[in-house]
Amino acid sequence: MARPAGNIKLKAARLAAGYNSQQALADAITKVAPSLGIRGLAVGVRQIRRWESASPPWPQPDVHRVLTHLLGQSMEDLGFTPPWGSARTQPSTATGSAPRAPLAGARLASVPAQSGATTQPTTVGRDFEAVTRAHRHLYWSVAPAVLHPAILEHARLGCALLPETANPTRQTVAAALAESYLLAGRIEFFDLQQPGQASETLLRALQAAGEADDPLLGAAILAHMAFIPGWADDREAAVERMLAARTYARRGYASAEFWAWLDAVEAECETRCGDPHAALRLIRRAEDTLAAGSEHATPDWVDWF
Template sequence: MSEPTPGNALFVAERIRRDWHTQEDFATAYRAHALAIGEPVDISVRQVRRWESDHPGWPRRDARRVLSSMFGGIDLTELGFVRPATRRRPAAPHQEQEEDVKRRSLFLLGAGALATTVLAPDRITPTHVRSLHDAEQTLYNADLRHGSAQLRSQAAHALNAAHNWLQTGSYTEETGRQLHIATGELSVAAGWLAHDSGLPGKARSLYTEALASARMARDLGLEAHAFGCMSLLAHATGHPREAVSAAQAAHQAAGPLGSPRWLSLLHMREARGWALQGDRAATDRAVVRAHHLYAQGPADGDPTWIDFYTPGELAGLESLCRADLGQYERAAAGAEQAVLLTADSHARNGALYTVDIALHHLNRTRPDPEAAADAGHRALAYLPEVQSQRLQRALRDLASAIAPHRARASTDWLDAYQAATAG
């Protein structure tokens, strides 16, 4: 018997997209997630049916935590739930910031806190493996919105749980292979957070661990993901030849997987390595190839984490290549385009590209401190919502670069920067 046509189509569409095809499937997955994060598991198909009705209401607090875990941390209003109106006195600015940090911590405890259940279940099932993938996606979503500052410990806890399940759990051969893949993907996520936090040695160790998991699981997707991140890390640490080699290894592994967008990203990673070596012709060839592949659009082979690779990110990565080649006017224009195309849900990247705009204006043949200061003020507007070590370093670099310029706009921006980062 088919399920009735729902009133809350947003919830149903997202449920089905995540392969919970029936209300019974969803209720079973809900119980597994609730158990993993230590929340009550009392849910019935009737409750799921209520959430899919014309009047889904607003779930109670424990249910909100479980739902946040299951759906990767998205705002529940995006699932059709209606937030109740509240009446309370306005909070002071510092109280609002503290409450926002607490809300983010609770949201992270959604998928990430499955690691508080470190002891392996009696039997590892595909549902448990799925919870690790959900933890990974939650980390990526939070990183794009807020930066990595609050996330590394959550990633470490989730990764510890995955390792413990591998070592002490009971599972079939195929479930074990999938568990290795999920653990490797968590290693990549943790490696990225370490990279963003300025810990390149830790990032390299985690990426190497992910490569080992890929080999044990014989999984080309994980291998390509790890090599691609190693390319990015090599560029950031000033090893352009390694950046090119790792990117080429990545798109060799990803070639059979049917994702033009993924291959586009990897060619752009290769382009950055060529640009850092000053090879304009090789850079241009890789950039053109990246645009050609991206134009082919989404495909069934796209990995879930590649959602960050938007047209804005494509423009932004090319702008970084132009900066490495010393083409600062083109770099500034490309970074402006990247910010215009970047959604609010990718705030961290938008903030970084905005700082890049300012730096490009200062590095031009004829520096423009007024344009740099304007971009700098726009970058400060992302604080304190975005908490990224990379953003903090970029702002410090901008402060050092703009300080020698005596323009009034420069000194005004420095005053604003000091005020925004005080304490």
């Protein structure tokens, strides 16, 4: 599967905010601008397409304001490079002191884009992946609050390694990084009951899944994102995220178990939003899907269903 080019950070933030198409984001920008005191601003899908390209142009100040308001991220976190150059430096394991691990509620490291330098050996991908796999297994025996800081520190290491690797090693690191952020987001939402922090962490997971070109990981992350509005009785937002999750799943080789899990997630959201009849229809469909089976295997990281 060829790795998609483009501004993955903006696309991930768009999907996380519930805008499943470029047209939906363009419409939202045009609609919300007057409420911010900006008149006469109209953005079309062609402009969104340019922003999601490999070399996105820096938006005008008024658009800058609306984008950051709608998506809740800084312009650099949305994949834009200011004309005057970035003030940020990428984390490095080669020189200088390592940055401190983020605490609960602290700002997460942004998933870096590809760079031209390759300094890590090809073995680094499997080594990093092995630690991610160990964290996945440890979750079932170690107290989540104890394991959580180690997972975030490991994710920080992954962000430092990404600019120093080339494909296919880079995709291996990115996929393991996405899984690490997914596990951290699950702990924050289900165990630590921090939905706001979980939302930011899952956005980083979605960015990393995009870098890995792994649609099934992307689908799993979007489905976990649906839990957050679902548990807050925001059915529309939950359904939008499930629609995006299924779109991603169709791009991969989803197993019957994976499709059934997506139905189970949406069923739980429907139940919490007060529609048990819709939930029961989804559960019946999940049962039929499991009974029919499929030729595709379920990824090892789907260990929660």
